[in-house]
Amino acid sequence: NAGVTQTPKFRILKIGQSMTLQCAQDMNHNYMYWYRQDPGMGLKLIYYSVGAGITDKGEVPNGYNVSRSTTEDFPLRLELAAPSQTSVYFCASSYYRESEEQYFGPGTRLTVT
Amino acid sequence: ELKVEQNPLFLSMQEGKNYTIYCNYSTTSDRLYWYRQDPGKSLESLFVLLSNGAVKQEGRLMASLDTKARLSTLHITAAVHDLSATYFCAVDKSGSRLTFGEGTQLTVNP
Incomplete structure (x- = not known):
């Protein structure tokens, strides 16, 4: 099992550019999540999905979009990147909510200049 | 709005000593998770x-976990350098939504 994988590891964007952060898991987990972690802070939930075709907003969804067409993949789209989106982005997954911890990917470090 | 507060935020301790990290939260919940993060790395589930x-x-x-007090503790016994992490x-x-505390940065000194 590769677990949760994320690409790219690092990316620098110019203001106004767009990009997609990729996330995949091979554990057949139903639930998937996107978080951002700003320096010295905890994680904040951007979007989550409870299964293919179902997504919902988290705490900080503005400026982002997601889709979940398969169980395995959960890409995060940034449209019109802004400096405030400079952060480390983590994708996570869990089998189902009750009693299961979330498994985290290695993260994508994004800088918007 | 759920608030999760950890203290201390920074902890420097000597090897061999004991210490406790506290996690308070503001609304009813009976599910709480502890994670460890090494610098520049991802999060690893602990408990x-x-x-x-x-x-x-x-x-x-x-x-x-004490759900009535809305308090969880993470106790460290006889700390070793390898426990240095956030x-x-x-x-x-x-x-299915987790709210994270700010993290406690632990440094264990020889």
Whole structure:
């Protein structure tokens, strides 16, 4: 099992550019999540999905979009990147909510200049 | 709005000493998670606490949950350098959403 994988590891964007952060898991987990972690802070939930075709907003969804067409993949789209989106982005997954911890990917470090 | 507060935020301790990290949360929940993060790395699950009075131990770390007090503790026994990391608690709000504390940056000095 590769677990949760994320690409790219690092990316620098110019203001106004767009990009997609990729996330995949091979554990057949139903639930998937996107978080951002700003320096010295905890994680904040951007979007989550409870299964293919179902997504919902988290705490900080503005400026982002997601889709979940398969169980395995959960890409995060940034449209019109802004400096405030400079952060480390983590994708996570869990089998189902009750009693299961979330498994985290290695993260994508994004800088918007 | 659920708030999760950890203290202390920074902890420097000597090897061999004991200490406790506290995690307070503002609304009712009976699911609490502890994670460890090494610098520049991802998060690793340490403990899952699912009911009032739950206690779990792994090596030099022990976590407990008091849902009535809305408090979880992470106790470190006889600290060693390898425990240096940032520790996060996270509370299950609802609908699969975790709210994280700010983290406690632990440094264990020889």
